[in-house]
Amino acid sequence: MVRVHVQTAGAFGQIEDAEIEFATGAFVKLAPARMAPWDGGRKYTLKLEGFPTAAAAEAAARRLVQAVLWMAISSDAPLRLDYASYDPFTVFERMRSDGARVEAYSEAYYQPDMVFDEIKEAYARFVEPDPKLLLSMEIFAGARLEASDRARFLAVVSALEPLADEQPLGGSVNRFVASCLAELKRVPDLATDIRASLEGRVLGLRTESIRQSVKRVVRQALSDRPDAAEAIDEAYELRSQIIHTGRPADLDVDLERELRMVSGIIRQIYASLLGRSLLKRSAV
Numbered sequence: 001m002v003r004v005h006v007q008t009a010g011a012f013g014q015i016e017d018a019e020i021e022f023a024t025g026a027f028v029k030l031a032p033a034r035m036a037p038w039d040g041g042r043k044y045t046l047k048l049e050g051f052p053t054a055a056a057a058e059a060a061a062r063r064l065v066q067a068v069l070w071m072a073i074s075s076d077a078p079l080r081l082d083y084a085s086y087d088p089f090t091v092f093e094r095m096r097s098d099g100a101r102v103e104a105y106s107e108a109y110y111q112p113d114m115v116f117d118e119i120k121e122a123y124a125r126f127v128e129p130d131p132k133l134l135l136s137m138e139i140f141a142g143a144r145l146e147a148s149d150r151a152r153f154l155a156v157v158s159a160l161e162p163l164a165d166e167q168p169l170g171g172s173v174n175r176f177v178a179s180c181l182a183e184l185k186r187v188p189d190l191a192t193d194i195r196a197s198l199e200g201r202v203l204g205l206r207t208e209s210i211r212q213s214v215k216r217v218v219r220q221a222l223s224d225r226p227d228a229a230e231a232i233d234e235a236y237e238l239r240s241q242i243i244h245t246g247r248p249a250d251l252d253v254d255l256e257r258e259l260r261m262v263s264g265i266i267r268q269i270y271a272s273l274l275g276r277s278l279l280k281r282s283a284v
Contacts, residue, residue, distance in 0.1 A: 002048040002061040003090045005033055005082040006068060007147065009041040026050035026060055043082065054091050061089035082147045118279055126274065133273060136162040140266055149255040150242060156262055157239045160232070160269070164213035168206055177206050211236050218265070221272040228265050235262045 012018075018030045027050060033043040048064050051057040065081065065088050072079035081088040136159050143155035168174075180202045184195070208216070214236065218229040235258060241248050248255075264282035271278050 001091070002051075002057050002064070004046040004048070004061065004065060004068070004088060005043065006046065006079055007039065007041050007043045007082050008072070008077060008079040012042075012044060024050075024060075028064060041078070057091045058087075058089075061087075061091065065089060080147045088148070114279065122274075122276070125276070132162045132165075133270075136160060137270060140263075140270075144259075144263075149259065150247075153235075153255050153259045153262070154239060154242060156259060156266065157232075157235050159266060160214045160217065161210055163217050164208075164210045165217075166207040166210065166213045167216070169208060174206055177202055180205075218269060221269040222265070225265075225268070228268075231261060231265060 012030065015030060016032060019027060020030070021027045026048060029047045029049070031045055031047075033045040035043045046064065046068070048057070048060060051060060068079070069081075071077075083089070139162070140156060140159035143152050143159060146152045146155055181199060184198060184202065187195075190198070211233065215229045215233050218232050219226075222228045238248055238253065238258065267278060267282050270276075
């Protein structure tokens with residue numbers, strides 16, 4: 001059996017419990033799932049059954065996840081997958097008991113006067129916010145509301161990209177690029193669109209990459225923390241692995257720990273750029 005958890009705002013209408021049969025003989029049961037008091041929308045659990053092996057169940061689970069995502073896209077309904085591993089589904093034995101379950105919810109927060117004072121002071125100080133910094137902060141602040149560690153990590157690391165203003169690399173690089181373009185012109189049998197694409201990519205070598213620019217931003221903002229730029233660069237490498245393969249090269253990587261480390265550094269960067277002190281100090 002496979003279990004998939006989703007959170008949505010109307011993708012399934014007013015359905016409470018339903019069952020869908022597939023041509024393969026498998027069937028999926030849809031039922032409301034437990035929610036925390038502050039969760040928005042509605043949560044559902046989809047249980048997919050009818051497989052002789054775990055491998056067959058995993059393959060079918062990916063088909064189900066893609067089908068559900070396409071349904072949401074096709075019907076223009078918001079939906080997100082709710083999971084904590086590298087795959088948005090869980091394979092388990094159908095006859096296994098769920099056992100006893102205990103749930104509890106709690107919140108930690110500051111007193112309202114501290115929060116309101118922080119807003120008032122920031123409002124008075126930031127007369128003309130930088131649009132790029134504003135976008136970066138928006139991405140970062142919303143990232144931890146994503147459903148999975150993977151999505152949260154990707155969003156947090158990407159939050160620095162609006163601040164990345166790629167700088168030119170200088171005359172020697174420009175001369176190298178010019179020689180490459182001259183060599184490219186001597187290649188006769190290239191289609192026009194391929195030639196234009198290659199020219200654009202070669203011209204892009206004249207400036208920093210996003211990753212180089214982000215490292216420079218970190219070094220400038222946190223000049224007293226030489227380790228911060230390397231930590232962010234390592235996070236970018238991990239981000240690239242996840243984007244290109246769907247998971248880290250090392251599956252033992254603790255994404256939650258990496259997320260806390262990167263978040264702490266980025267919060268310090270915002271504090272430095274804005275000339276403010278953090279209400280809750282970073283632990284890294």
